[in-house]
């Protein structure tokens with residue numbers, strides 16, 4: 554009798570554990586999806602962008618890395634009027650209407666903001682006017 558009871562208890566415990574495990578897995582998937590990442594590498598005076606479809610209203614992270622031996626800049630009008638957080642050299646700066654970020658050789662920066670405007674967003678290097686790239690933003694309905 555006691556063996557049967559403890560078996561039931563073990564089964565219950567197993568069920569609870571697997572549910573906790575599922576919830577944890579689901580939660581981490583949600584967390585991973587809540588921030589959308591764009592990787593931008595500057596190499597040989599060109600922007601190389603890696604992005605998945607970006608959705609509006611989601612926190613967006615742009616990671617910019619300057620692989621060149623000279624200074625570049627990542628600037629765009631896409632940050633106009635929206636709260637933006639820039640992390641560079643271990644310092645975090647918050648601003649609204651941030652124009653972009655200046656990158657010394659072999660340095661990187663992280664830009665965080667919420668995507669609010671759909672369409673193609675051009676970014677460029679203000680030091681080298683021929684350098685430019687773009688991000689494509691989809692509206693939530695399009696996904």
Ligand SMILES: [Cu+2]
Pocket residue numbers: 598624625626678679680681684
């Ligand atoms: Cu440049």
